[in-house]
Amino acid sequence: MAATTTKHSLLAGVDIGGTKIHTLIVDDQYRILASARKKTKSEGGFRAVMERVVETIDEAAKIAGIPLTALAAIGVGAPSPIREDGVAVHAPNMGWKEVPLVKTLEHLLRVPVVAENDCNVGTLGEFHLGAGKGARSLIGLFVGTGLGGGIVWNGEMIRGENRMAAEVGHMIVQVGGRRCGCGHQGCLEAYVSKTGMGRKFAYEIIHQGRSSILTKLTPNDYSNIKSSILLEAYQKKDPLVVETLHEAMTYLGIGIANLITLLGPERIVLGGGVLEAFGKTFLPLIRKAAEEATHPPASFSDTKILLASLGDDAVALGAAVYARESLAQKK
Amino acid sequence: MAATTTKHSLLAGVDIGGTKIHTLIVDDQYRILASARKKTKSEGGFRAVMERVVETIDEAAKIAGIPLTALAAIGVGAPSPIREDGVAVHAPNMGWKEVPLVKTLEHLLRVPVVAENDCNVGTLGEFHLGAGKGARSLIGLFVGTGLGGGIVWNGEMIRGENRMAAEVGHMIVQVGGRRCGCGHQGCLEAYVSKTGMGRKFAYEIIHQGRSSILTKLTPNDYSNIKSSILLEAYQKKDPLVVETLHEAMTYLGIGIANLITLLGPERIVLGGGVLEAFGKTFLPLIRKAAEEATHPPASFSDTKILLASLGDDAVALGAAVYARESLAQKK
Secondary structure: OOOOOOOOEEEEEOOOOOOOOEEEOOOOOEEEEEEEEEEEOHHHHHHHHHHHHHHHHHHHHHOOOOOHHEEEEEEEEOOEEEEEOOOOEEEOOOOEEEOOHHHHHHHOOOOOEEEHHHHHHHHHHHHHOOOOOOOOOOEEEEEEOOEEEEEEEOOOOOOOOOOOOOHHHHHOOOOOEEEEEOOOOOEHHHOOOOOOOHHHHHHHHOOOOOOOOOOOOOOOOOOOOHHHHHHHHHHHOOOOHHHHHHHHHHHHHHHHHHHHHHOOOEEEEOHHHHHHHHHHHHHHHHHHHHHHOOOOOOHHEEEEEEOOOHHHHHHHHHHHHHHHHHHHHHO | OOOOOOOOOOOOOOOOOEEEEEEEEEOOOOOOEEEEEOOOEEEEEEEEHHHHHHHHHHHHHHHHOHHHEEEEEEEEOOOOEEEEOOOOOEEOOOOEEEHHHHHHHHHOOOEEEEEHHHHHHHHEEEEEHHOOOOOHHHHHHHHHOOEEEEEEEEEEEEEOOOOOOOOOOHHOOOOOOOOOHHHEEEEEEOOHHHHHHHHHHHHHHHHHHOOOOOOOOOOOOOOOHHEEEHHHHOOOHHHHHHHHHHHHHHHHEEEEEHHHHHHOOOOEEEEEEHHHHHHHHHHHHHHHHHHHHOOHHHHOOOHHEEEEOHHHHHHHHHHHHHHHHHHHHOO
């Protein structure tokens, strides 16, 4: 069914994450021709990260057997709001503030580059190629170190006036509640993220003297526990971990309810490391919490709540989709 | 500048509220040619309310000196979600459940009728003709007995999959918090509405024995105090009223922050009886609370927070706009 273009139109999609850079080269049907990964090592500074991005693209191009000039464009997802001029405004995980992401990469690569917030393009990827395929509207929620999100409405990302919107994790659901990394209190992310859960672990273990298997599994730092370790502790029925995860997934359900109450999207897709590890286990609990908090109750059943299906590729694929959309708009 | 159509195209806009029905007849520039009002008297039942709607339209048409057949369409705003088939799904204030609003009025009037949730068309009215004029995106918040809202994005109402979305008042901002009329806990409306404030008044006065001028001004019922009485008590610096209104406006600011964090609209417009009475007084407090809770902080300044400008006419005018848009879509 798909129309094949006479001229082959290749794209690269890059996911710059806190721990790794992940690059894909795709064809005009978004079939993956090659992939390459490197550690981000953000402590080396912005310029070093950019060079490592270039290395992954070079490597992937080599695997695909193409020169960089065969790429029509490169799309980048990064953990920052991205301004219209391609500047990454603020990426605390990376230590970036107002860095010229697009300009730097275009200078190094000599290929058109577009960039967008990672959760926005991750949602766009799921919308076009994953669990959102065929929907008119989709909200993506990605639970990992933080809680990121994206909103796609009638096929378009909602980014707000300053391209900083869809910050789903910083919706306040508990006025005066748990302190969030952003400085506010009661953000959804303060309950539904590894950082948020980590605050509770630290409080309960260190300040309240509560015992937990976490003191053995990850003795020194509760601030960003690996999902695999959380899973191990959960499977061993550690009471603190069970209680904290249940609380987190209940809050996630309430956050989802708010999004249905406000926007009534056709689908909500849940991804990120925590949900890749726990999604199947907790989906019934999440749905129940969402159903109990949605208004009006009758509207709940019109939104499908699904697990993301692109896994680790969502951001890189979505970045490639965004690159193609940007090219199409320029024509 | 405005193009005048050769054929005069008149519309009626009707606002069916809990206490009054308000009808306007407007020309193709939305100039008001006539208006008529009647008490709703919803206790008489759905059919009686429909007949009173017809009476206001007849009366307004008589004032305008036109026959009903001169109306191209009638737009109705009602305090209920309205299904695609014109059924008003659920209007607790009116005692309506699944009533055939559009069908009944078309049968009685023999003119095309469209209907939509009152806060949605109120927002549409402000978007086209009021404080939202010229914006791309607008969220309206109307504080009265309840807290209603509407979202207009790229000129279109966001109504969600089941046309029940934009229920801004039922976004949960305080998990486990104050009970809301909808049955949930911690909805924004439970803090930011006359019903919500009434619960606090009743609790403080009746259960806590706290003294307040309200016991003299409105001795028997705190559940839906007139805005003018609230204003009087506030101007007399009644501590309970001052404290409760400050709390309500702070919560309103936090709700606004959530909407900016999620959607980053160009403008947010505040209307309804409470804000008509207190808007000018509290706008700085509302803005401050919103600014303190928006994420990222830099995105706050890109959304303008304004008072609504159409007052009591917002819903009827918005309903007329909606009627014209519906006609245009049919062509």
